[in-house]
Amino acid sequence: MEFLIATAIGALTWAGIYLSLRGRTFPVVLGVTMLSYAINLFLFAIGRLKVGAPPIFSEEAATYTDPLPQALVLTAIVISFGMSALVVVLSLRTFLETGTDQVDGEPDPAIDPLDGDRDEWIKRRNAHRIDMLGETRP
Amino acid sequence: MSLSISDNLAASLIAAPIMLPSLAGTMALIFRRRRRMVAAGISIGSTALQVLIAVALLLRASQSDPTPYAMGDWPAPFGIVLVLDQLAAWMLLLTSVVGFAVATHAALTKLDRKGWNFHPIFQFQLLGINGAFLTGDLFNLFVFFEVLLIASYGLILHGQGARRLTSGVQYVVVNLTGSTLFLVGLGILYGVTGTLNMADMAARGAQLAQGDRGLFLAGGLVLIAVFALKAALLPLHLWLPRAYSSTAPAVAALFAIMTKVGAYSIIRTTPLIFGDVAEPILLPAALGTIALGFAGMLAARGLRDMAAFGLIGSTGTLLVAIALFDSDGLAAALYYLPHTTLAAAFLFLTVDLVVRWRGVEGDAIVPTPRFAGASLLAFLFLAGGVALAGLPPLSGFFGKLLILDAALVSPHAAWIWGVILVTSLIAVVALARAGSTVFWKHDETPELPEDREPPRLVQALPCLFLLALLVGLTVFAGPATRYTQGTAAQLLDTPLYLRSVLGTASPPSPAAQGDAP
Numbered sequence: 001m002e003f004l005i006a007t008a009i010g011a012l013t014w015a016g017i018y019l020s021l022r023g024r025t026f027p028v029v030l031g032v033t034m035l036s037y038a039i040n041l042f043l044f045a046i047g048r049l050k051v052g053a054p055p056i057f058s059e060e061a062a063t064y065t066d067p068l069p070q071a072l073v074l075t076a077i078v079i080s081f082g083m084s085a086l087v088v089v090l091s092l093r094t095f096l097e098t099g100t101d102q103v104d105g106e107p108d109p110a111i112d113p114l115d116g117d118r119d120e121w122i123k124r125r126n127a128h129r130i131d132m133l134g135e136t137r138p
Numbered sequence: 139m140s141l142s143i144s145d146n147l148a149a150s151l152i153a154a155p156i157m158l159p160s161l162a163g164t165m166a167l168i169f170r171r172r173r174r175m176v177a178a179g180i181s182i183g184s185t186a187l188q189v190l191i192a193v194a195l196l197l198r199a200s201q202s203d204p205t206p207y208a209m210g211d212w213p214a215p216f217g218i219v220l221v222l223d224q225l226a227a228w229m230l231l232l233t234s235v236v237g238f239a240v241a242t243h244a245a246l247t248k249l250d251r252k253g254w255n256f257h258p259i260f261q262f263q264l265l266g267i268n269g270a271f272l273t274g275d276l277f278n279l280f281v282f283f284e285v286l287l288i289a290s291y292g293l294i295l296h297g298q299g300a301r302r303l304t305s306g307v308q309y310v311v312v313n314l315t316g317s318t319l320f321l322v323g324l325g326i327l328y329g330v331t332g333t334l335n336m337a338d339m340a341a342r343g344a345q346l347a348q349g350d351r352g353l354f355l356a357g358g359l360v361l362i363a364v365f366a367l368k369a370a371l372l373p374l375h376l377w378l379p380r381a382y383s384s385t386a387p388a389v390a391a392l393f394a395i396m397t398k399v400g401a402y403s404i405i406r407t408t409p410l411i412f413g414d415v416a417e418p419i420l421l422p423a424a425l426g427t428i429a430l431g432f433a434g435m436l437a438a439r440g441l442r443d444m445a446a447f448g449l450i451g452s453t454g455t456l457l458v459a460i461a462l463f464d465s466d467g468l469a470a471a472l473y474y475l476p477h478t479t480l481a482a483a484f485l486f487l488t489v490d491l492v493v494r495w496r497g498v499e500g501d502a503i504v505p506t507p508r509f510a511g512a513s514l515l516a517f518l519f520l521a522g523g524v525a526l527a528g529l530p531p532l533s534g535f536f537g538k539l540l541i542l543d544a545a546l547v548s549p550h551a552a553w554i555w556g557v558i559l560v561t562s563l564i565a566v567v568a569l570a571r572a573g574s575t576v577f578w579k580h581d582e583t584p585e586l587p588e589d590r591e592p593p594r595l596v597q598a599l600p601c602l603f604l605l606a607l608l609v610g611l612t613v614f615a616g617p618a619t620r621y622t623q624g625t626a627a628q629l630l631d632t633p634l635y636l637r638s639v640l641g642t643a644s645p646p647s648p649a650a651q652g653d654a655p
Contacts, residue, residue, distance in 0.1 A: 010140070015276075020311065020315060025307060028311055028386050032311060032314050032315065032318075034611065035315065035318045036314075036318060039318050039321045039325070041320060042321075042322065042325050043321060045329075046325045046329035047328075047329075056307045066332075067329070068328070068334075069325075072277060072324075074330075075277075076321055079281075079284050079317070080314075080317075081320075082288070083284075083288075083310075083314050083317070086288075086291060086310065087307070087314065088309050089311060090291075090295075090303070090306060090307055091307055094300075094303040094304055094307050095305060097303050098300050098303070098304060103304070103307060103308060104304060104308075105300065105301070105303075105304030125610070129288050136317065
């Protein structure tokens, strides 16, 4: 089990670091999410791995797992989930605002399909925004 | 009976810097759309009250040993404690005065009307910062870091704009990665010591077997790397200039505290828990940070960039003093810390006024036609430049003198002296060039048509308040240095901290690790 957990944490961390070093927001968001999964698994493991033992401390219990890491993981999950939601919304907003999902906000002519049509894109985006709001604006 | 009630109240005052902003933030939330004057009043009133509370806590901390406050009355290693000591009180006072100036500035310049939620987010930001300074528990330090980061995401995006959004995405991603690393460090430390309370961890860390010691120090170094990221130390500084220069300058003024939260965490955890393990890395990195920050000032094309790079450079100077890890170095650092925070906040607020009053060209360092209020701004900018570069007569001069004096005993004294002196000169050159271009030179274009409303001089009051504090720090340098020397002595007296927080000098039986093989 130790091997499996360690491999899982390592693979998730590796993928997370690789993706979060990319230049576009979608892979970065995925990478940060994977990193936080890896961390949650890691936090589970820091109280030592035990199978079938209750997470309580009692004088009678023959064996038990450390309950504190599970409480920590709970807090960490809440925080990282909220953060992921925030970064998703933020990158979506940046995409709508700048017309590209490059993290620096500058379209890359080599790979960006919107190259050259940026003004048209912003026009289309504005029209779309009006549709979404269900009202017309000057 | 009445004595015990007043005792209880006095003890509860330790929790007030956390309770008050959360209450004020929630109350300001009610008035976010209509009656914004009420929200602004609540926000300013709350920060003013925090100044008073911080003064009371400072007086109390200077007379006693570190005082724990057990949340929910659970004793220290098991429950969560807040710890008030001289360092925490010093940082709380600094936060509250900067918070007061920034809240007033935002209300006077109507920055808080560019979005709906400025005042609530601002109060929650103060909640996170105050909590980080008070907590005696590493996991709670993480939680308060998250609170202040979430609020800072809101503040950094306040006022919208594409540039602000792209730099905001970078800022969020960098800090998310930092938070993840924070948890890695915490996980390692908990796995090794079985505790998260700082005092308990210090006691148990000292008793670790040789094999576990390496893992313990590795966890400590990961944590210090995270704190260095928050403090924008050399290889980890890349996020700061763009984030701070594309946000509203008043918000950046508050963020001058945020780099100090990183520095504070290094001061708090390193001498107590890890010893001087980080010194060989911290010192060169800090020297490089100074060089890079002040060189960046020279290269900056806008006043906001310039202030952001100045913040990096002065934080580097602070970290040099911290990296000495002796009594004199810490005392000098703790005197320089409020100075550099106030100076950076002051410069950011001044730049905000320049952007607002100048009419054209914003904060770009180019000559423009003369504008109303320029002479007052020129005076403020001069004072800010003097403060940031550390020239006499303001307190930065004493701060740098103390740091240089403390560095004499270090084997790297020549490097420290050389870097600090040369970079101070570079900073002076950069500030003089910017100031003379913006305020002195005037291009030949005709003056602006005077249909703009004239600048309201009342907007400069928060700036003048910060300037008065800088002057005060200079005039009362004697009492202030005596206080910081006491603080440094208290920080290095680890047994005293353990005794005060845990009640005993020895750790309790390792219940949480009872199942370790």
